[in-house]
Amino acid sequence: GQNIDQPTEMTATEGAIVQINCTYQTSGFNGLFWYQQHAGEAPTFLSYNVLDGLEEKGRFSSFLSRSKGYSYLLLKELQMKDSASYLCAVLSYNTDKLIFGTGTRLQVFP
Amino acid sequence: GAGVSQSPSNKVTEKGKDVELRCDPISGHTALYWYRQSLGQGLEFLIYFQGNSAPDKSGLPSDRFSAERTGGSVSTLTIQRTQQEDSAVYLCASSSGLAGSAEQFFGPGTRLTVL
Numbered sequence: 001g002q003n004i005d006q007p008t009e010m011t012a013t014e015g016a017i018v019q020i021n022c023t024y025q026t027s028g029f030n031g032l033f034w035y036q037q038h039a040g041e042a043p044t045f046l047s048y049n050v051l052d053g054l055e056e057k058g059r060f061s062s063f064l065s066r067s068k069g070y071s072y073l074l075l076k077e078l079q080m081k082d083s084a085s086y087l088c089a090v091l092s093y094n095t096d097k098l099i100f101g102t103g104t105r106l107q108v109f110p
Numbered sequence: 111g112a113g114v115s116q117s118p119s120n121k122v123t124e125k126g127k128d129v130e131l132r133c134d135p136i137s138g139h140t141a142l143y144w145y146r147q148s149l150g151q152g153l154e155f156l157i158y159f160q161g162n163s164a165p166d167k168s169g170l171p172s173d174r175f176s177a178e179r180t181g182g183s184v185s186t187l188t189i190q191r192t193q194q195e196d197s198a199v200y201l202c203a204s205s206s207g208l209a210g211s212a213e214q215f216f217g218p219g220t221r222l223t224v225l
Contacts, residue, residue, distance in 0.1 A: 031212060042201060042216035043153070087152065091212055097166055098143070098214060102152035 002026045004101035006088050011107045012078050020073045020086050020104045028093030034062050034073045035087040037103065043087055046073070075106075083108045112136075114217035116202050122223045123192055131187045131220045135204030142185050143214060144177060145201040153201065159185060160207060192224045 003025045012018040024032070031050040035043035049055055049064035049071060061074040073086055085103040092099060115134045123129050135142050144156040155169040159179045170176070174192075179185040189196055199221050203214040 033213070042218050044216070045213050048213060089153075097155060097158055098153075099155065100145075100153040 002090070002092075002099045004088055004090060004099060006086075006101045006104045008102065009105045009107070011109060012075075014078055014080060014108055014110050016078050017074065017076050018078060018106065020075070020088075020106065022071045022073070022088035022101060024069050024071070024088070024090050024101075026090050026092065026099065029066065029090060030093040031091040032062075032064055032071050033087075033089040033091065033098065034060075034071075035089060037085045037087055039084070046086075078108050080108050080110070082106065114202055114204050114215050116200075116217040116220050118220060119218065120221045120223075122225065124225050125194060126191055128188065128190045129192055129222065131189075131200050131222070133185045133187070133202030133204075133217060135183065135185070135202070136215055137183075138206070139204035139215075140182060140207035141205045141214075142179060143203045143205075144185070144187050145203065146171075146198045147201060147219075148198045156187070156200075189222075192222075194224045197222055197224045 006022045033048050034046040036046050037043040047062035049062050054063045059076045064071045085105045087103045088101040089098045117132045140161055142159040145153040147153050157164055157177050158166045161182050162179050174190045177187045199219040201219045202217045205214045
């Protein structure tokens with residue numbers, strides 16, 4: 001079966017750092033994606049991890065541990081525009097099928 | 111085109127009517143996906159095309175839902191005899207289908223409201 005868990009909501013302060021966790025259980029794993037989705041808009045790509053370790057891209061970093069079925073998205077120097085939902089998605093082996101978690105709604109306060 | 115486009119952007123229909131949603135993927139992308147997102151929920155996978163064939167139809171909620179893709183490009187998702195629970199945003203995404211390029215690019219979605 002497939003199961004992806006992430007917190008439903010998080011809050012943080014402008015300028016701070018926030019870590020959004022994602023745990024997964026899948027029958028086949030071929031990589032993990034993080035997408036950002038602002039209210040009323042389509043998801044946009046943030047990161048893709050297929051090997052263990054940390055991938056850094058500007059203010060955003062994503063970490064993967066395949067043995068633990070665990071990933072996190074780290075957002076630094078938070079800005080108000082970072083208020084959005086962050087979707088964790090696992091790519092199914094052989095099918096290119098993305099299984100999404102329900103998303104974490106992040107609210108950044110001044 | 112520059113990105114994935116979908117039409118219509120909004121569709122309001124009466125219960126029992128059929129609707130057709132259209133997706134134009136990024137030019138050259140061989141893989142195309144349909145998802146559904148209900149209010150406040152995550153994305154629910156519906157169907158996936160590689161070229162014109164659909165190797166995975168496991169996500170279609172019922173036999174009222176069908177999809178096709180012609181010419182390896184445009185795809186249509188058809189919902190027959192719509193029900194109120196079909197109300198959602200229907201998102202289309204495409205990817206190049208190349209190994210190591212699994213990123214999916216999403217269209218703006220079609221917001222379907224069934225009255």
